[in-house]
Amino acid sequence: AQTVTQSQPEMSVQEAETVTLSCTYDTSENNYYLFWYKQPPSRQMILVIRQEAYKQQNATENRFSVNFQKAAKSFSLKISDSQLGDTAMYFCAFMRKGAQKLVFGQGTRLTINP
Amino acid sequence: EAEVAQSPRYKITEKSQAVAFWCDPISGHATLYWYRQILGQGPELLVQFQDESVVDDSQLPKDRFSAERLKGVDSTLKIQPAELGDSAMYLCASGLGGANTGELFFGEGSRLTVL
Numbered sequence: 001a002q003t004v005t006q007s008q009p010e011m012s013v014q015e016a017e018t019v020t021l022s023c024t025y026d027t028s029e030n031n032y033y034l035f036w037y038k039q040p041p042s043r044q045m046i047l048v049i050r051q052e053a054y055k056q057q058n059a060t061e062n063r064f065s066v067n068f069q070k071a072a073k074s075f076s077l078k079i080s081d082s083q084l085g086d087t088a089m090y091f092c093a094f095m096r097k098g099a100q101k102l103v104f105g106q107g108t109r110l111t112i113n114p
Numbered sequence: 115e116a117e118v119a120q121s122p123r124y125k126i127t128e129k130s131q132a133v134a135f136w137c138d139p140i141s142g143h144a145t146l147y148w149y150r151q152i153l154g155q156g157p158e159l160l161v162q163f164q165d166e167s168v169v170d171d172s173q174l175p176k177d178r179f180s181a182e183r184l185k186g187v188d189s190t191l192k193i194q195p196a197e198l199g200d201s202a203m204y205l206c207a208s209g210l211g212g213a214n215t216g217e218l219f220f221g222e223g224s225r226l227t228v229l
Contacts, residue, residue: 104156
């Protein structure tokens with residue numbers, strides 16, 4: 001079974017700063033996807049960024065980028081130039097290719113302060 | 115923009131009562147999921163549908179929970195009888211399935227409080 005661990009329950013930074021959220025996972029699979037999802041207060045969860053395990057290049061989406069270290073089973077999310085709207089719970093998630101179901105970490109509550 | 119619809123948004127019930135949640139996925143999405151999210155934790159999968167068939171219900175407490183997706187479109191999750199420990203957010207999600215590279219689309223959730 002796969003497990004996803006987020007070791008930072010809460011983080012807080014000032015607006016415009018850069019913040020990195022940590023995630024590690026455990027799997028014996030070789031083909032899988034990793035995700036970061038964002039859950040704003042009282043809003044639905046949305047996809048932030050996705051990484052395919054067979055791709056060595058780290059995924060980027062505007063201010064969001066990942067550091068994917070497959071051998072170390074590490075998948076961190078970097079948010080550059082943080083904005084107030086980035087305040088949310090962030091979940092790291094794993095999906096075995098072909099399984100079509102997400103396994104989530106415990107989440108990190110990120111607060112961006114003005 | 116197409117969204118996953120869920121109702122009710124909030125439900126307060128007394129223990130031993132029955133409760134039901136409804137989900138309407140994005141049109142054309144073959145896979146549908148019910149997740150339970152306890153406050154401060156990550157979502158945990160309860161049941162996964164592919165069209166009208168259950169793919170995975172290994173974590174569904176079948177003595178009190180049931181889920182159906184009769185026509186392969188919308189879905190209902192039922193709890194009977196509700197227990198105090200069932201208080202949580204129940205999230206519905208849908209996805210394309212098949213060759214989909216994994217993105218799921220979530221509804222706003224149904225928050226259940228059992229008194």
